Amino acid sequence: MVQAHLLLGQWVLAKKQLDQVRMSERGNDYWRLLSLYWLSVDPNDKALSIHHQALQKYPDDDFIWNNYGVLLGLKKRWGEACNAFEKADTSRLLKRQSVQINLSRCAIRQNQVNLAGNYLKQAKEIADLPLIGLMTEPQSCFNTG
Numbered sequence: 001m002v003q004a005h006l007l008l009g010q011w012v013l014a015k016k017q018l019d020q021v022r023m024s025e026r027g028n029d030y031w032r033l034l035s036l037y038w039l040s041v042d043p044n045d046k047a048l049s050i051h052h053q054a055l056q057k058y059p060d061d062d063f064i065w066n067n068y069g070v071l072l073g074l075k076k077r078w079g080e081a082c083n084a085f086e087k088a089d090t091s092r093l094l095k096r097q098s099v100q101i102n103l104s105r106c107a108i109r110q111n112q113v114n115l116a117g118n119y120l121k122q123a124k125e126i127a128d129l130p131l132i133g134l135m136t137e138p139q140s141c142f143n144t145g
Helices: 002-007 011-019 028-041 045-057 062-074 078-090 097-109 113-126 131-135
Strands: none
Touching: 002 011, 002 028, 011 028, 028 045, 028 062, 045 062, 062 078, 062 097, 078 097, 097 113
């Protein structure tokens, strides 16, 4: 139910449900949803703290690393963001499309156009989306300019 509230932008309801999860039941899914909540509502120091806590508990979780990278990008901490995306990319055998897109943005920021093209090709192979969809995905914190 938390995920539905997050998708619908019902932040208060999502947070209320997250707060009701018992400590003993706060597994990987909980921390992923909490990461998504804080990334969505306010990319502030509390959001950074939550991501640090989540990564201490789940240091190989590509979803949390990717969200952490987006958060760092929103704070214009590009080098750290790109490192987080690289960590997300190496944390799992199967590639995640959003990670590949964010890595392509990192490559573009570093004027590595061919590398960016490779990442976009990998992203497109994961799910068949038109190229324009890859370039305008909501996690566009890495648009240059």
